[in-house]
Amino acid sequence: MQSFSLELYPSGQIHIALYINVKNSAELKKRLLSHDHELKYAFIDAKIVVDKFQLLVAVNNAVHYEKYSILKTHNVHSEIVYNLSPTTNISESLRRFGISDSTNEIVVVKVGGNSDEVRSHLNTLIDGEESSLDELSRFADLISIRKYYKIGSNIKDHEEILNMIVESIAIKNVN
Numbered sequence: 001m002q003s004f005s006l007e008l009y010p011s012g013q014i015h016i017a018l019y020i021n022v023k024n025s026a027e028l029k030k031r032l033l034s035h036d037h038e039l040k041y042a043f044i045d046a047k048i049v050v051d052k053f054q055l056l057v058a059v060n061n062a063v064h065y066e067k068y069s070i071l072k073t074h075n076v077h078s079e080i081v082y083n084l085s086p087t088t089n090i091s092e093s094l095r096r097f098g099i100s101d102s103t104n105e106i107v108v109v110k111v112g113g114n115s116d117e118v119r120s121h122l123n124t125l126i127d128g129e130e131s132s133l134d135e136l137s138r139f140a141d142l143i144s145i146r147k148y149y150k151i152g153s154n155i156k157d158h159e160e161i162l163n164m165i166v167e168s169i170a171i172k173n174v175n
Helices: 025-033 052-067 076-084 090-097 115-125 133-139 142-149 158-171
Strands: 002-006 009-020 042-045 106-111 129-131
Touching (some): 009 115, 025 042, 042 076, 052 076, 052 106, 052 158, 076 090, 076 106, 115 129, 142 158
Antiparallel strands (some): 009 106, 009 129
16 A cells, blocks of 8 residues: 555545455445445556556545535545546446456555554455555556547557546546
């Protein structure tokens, strides 16, 4: 797990963890759908994440929207998942970028809290192994990523793909 500070959130930390070989994603999804208050996290399918910067842009937007009380979803954590998507369709965003019953690699984002407590709690919630965020690109499904972000197959460079994703996230809510 890595912790980050955001300029918009100077009093707290953002914690991001990658879990692999997850065996209880169906249970986690069911608990999320039932609004289990113990799950105050963003659970993201790792296959649509190419880099932690992509996550930090979505987190920054969500924290900004929460600060100004303009969230489009129920809370800052679902807003993170929603902000990863280039579309404004909330249910489609959560379906595509959130976890499914068969998700094996999960990225978890927590806004606030103590890193040791967050890690400890996640280890009780998730039946899987924590892995380094540096491994994110290993799980990226470029076919799905290209489809969701409308990135042509002619673009091969990792940095260029990341830039296009970040641009899509950034301009999503520009009116």
